[in-house]
Amino acid sequence: MSDIREDRQYxxxxxxxxxxxxxxxxxxxxxxxxxLLGDMVFVELPGEGDEVSAEDEFCVVESVKAASGVYAPTDLEVVEANDALDSEPELVNTSCYDDGWLVKFKADSIDGLIDSAAYSETLD
Structure with missing residues (x-):
């Protein structure tokens, strides 16, 4: 059973x-x-100030199994990347909702996201 936090959107x-x-x-x-990805070995993050269009790939997480793109949920501007992941990519595994965050960003809106209950239903 996956941990799904109610204080977030998905x-x-x-x-x-x-x-x-x-x-x-x-x-x-x-x-x-x-x-699903398994043990993280590398995380490629965007730079501060990067502007990204909705649905564009702007991060890559690489595990022992595969590399996977991370997509922008909306048009956004990166204000901070989690530099701790440069030396500790495994934080994505051990603390994906806390210490293993990827980026902080600014956006005009984050419409179109789903709540925790709806996200949970996508996993069934």
């Missing part, structure tokens, strides 16, 4: 988004996604 491509309450959002991959 995409059907297994990313989570947390509203930080200050006009920024934090994003990572879900527990379900990290479990």
């Amino acid at each position: 995409t059907e491509t297994h990313e989570w988004i947390l509203d930080n309450g200050d006009g920024t959002y934090t994003m990572g991959i879900t527990d379900h996604a990290q479990a």
Whole structure:
């Protein structure tokens, strides 16, 4: 059973988004996604200030099994990347919702995301 946090919104491509309450959002991959991928060995993150269009791949998480793209849920501007992942990509496995976040970003809106209950139904 995957850990799904109720305080976040989700995409059907297994990313989570947390509203930080200050006009920024934090994003990572879900527990379900990290479990499917297996042990992380490398995470490629965008740079601060990068602007990304909705649905574009802008991060790559690489595990012992496969490399997988992470997609922008909306048009966004990266305000911070989790530099800890450069030396500790396994944080995505051990703490995907806390220490293993990928990026913080600004966006005009995050419409079109689903809540935890709807995300849970996509896994059934």
